[in-house]
Amino acid sequence: MGESINSESVEKSSASHPHPDVTGRYYIPGFPIGEGKTDYEKYLRTPELLSLQKTPSETVSPDELLFQVTHQASELWMKLMLKELKALVKAMNEDKLWVALRSLRLVHDCQRLLIQQVDLIGSHISIVEYGKIRVVLGQGSGMESPGFNWLLEMAPILGEAFHQLLTRRQMTIRQIYTDYQDHMELHTLAEALMDFDDLFHKWRAHHLALVARTIGTESHSLKGLATQVLQKGVKTRFFPELLEIRSTLTNESGLAYGGQPLPN
Template sequence: MDRAKIYAEMQAPGALDYELYLRTGSLLACQKDFGDLVNRDELQFQIVHQVEELWMKLIAYSLIEADDHLQTGETHRVITLLERCHRLLRLMTAQLDILETMSPKDYQQIRLQLGNGSGQESPGFRILLKIVPELWRSFDARYVRGAGRTIRSIYDQDYAHDAAYAIAEALIELDELFGKFRSNHIFLIHRSIGMGSASLKGRSVDLLQAGAKHRFFPELWDVRVAMTDDWGVHYGKVRDSISHNEAA
């Protein structure tokens, strides 16, 4: 195998229409040259994180559009866009598993290349933290208080599995998947550097646990608690075991 020739072809700028449209020359030049890699796992480390930034860019772009449609009450457009974001978050979460093929020893070498950088500085991650809460404001203004309703009525007293309910469930799905992404990232840290170590910022990576517990839409989670507690008051929190009835 002529490794040098293959490497050169892999990094060639390209002149075909497909290459020009996708800017593959620029895209494939975003990683270190093969000869500059600190070890053979550094390329996957760069690519996975760069791809994650691209997916987060698409999620952010889609959420901004979804917010526009929330404000105008275009429910079907909102649901479609949120479903796209759901799939992207699942994809992002699964992609993190690729990095678990990297040994802790190899990652220590890569970590030296990061300076004081960490995933908390991700531009895509930071912009999503700003955008997602805006969806709630638009949803509330159009489908909840703006429509003379409450989250409890949508889920309970006036439950009709209608547009407001469908969007609420799409929003809680977004919240859940974002949390799963953050939780999977914590497991990746467990695998690579351990949870008791200090981060490159000098803080314990245990602090990431608090971020994984964050919920964008607490009202959607709390309504389930309220409904279950009221159900318990009505039907009893402890009931006879059905096994007793079977025995009789």
């Protein structure tokens, strides 16, 4: 997490490029940071990146590359999300709501990509091939995903920063929904947090559908009956008060047209 160009590589590279190279190009200190034939390869460290997947002779299944790439790419997008979520908390703490919203927009788009990736693997992985991959995963479980666990840790921190913001502004959630036109900044931020919660919930629902079509609903995993474990997660919401306000306001307005509770 939080990788930076280390001082050793900066020193080495600035020392090796004090002058323009043979092509006449100048390199700023810190470049290149990796090995490779071209600047593209050196900057993006593609030789290392592309060696992080099993070779064809090492794979146990033709679908194993699909499995590895989907998971590795997801971890990278979650790494970016974590960075943006930290920026979001900082911006909320500093009352910079448009800065906060800018970070959240990027986070939402990363979440949409993550949803597409579970859909993609679900539509393409063969259930027989997954059976072969499963046995080489060791005790590995998606629940150990570092990216996913960072996101779970960030959610209460976001909720707390939002509550502190409301307290500083002497506002309640109810006010920013009922009088939303007067509190558009806070209202928009609350809705963007709702989107984050919703998209996380949708990822879990799509992943559950993927698991159901890949290993079935009655199979056992390391953590118990797979779909039961995952269903519990699907029911979890990060900001329940943002959902509750909808029920509260709907029920209040429903009373006006004589809504009746269902008989037991």
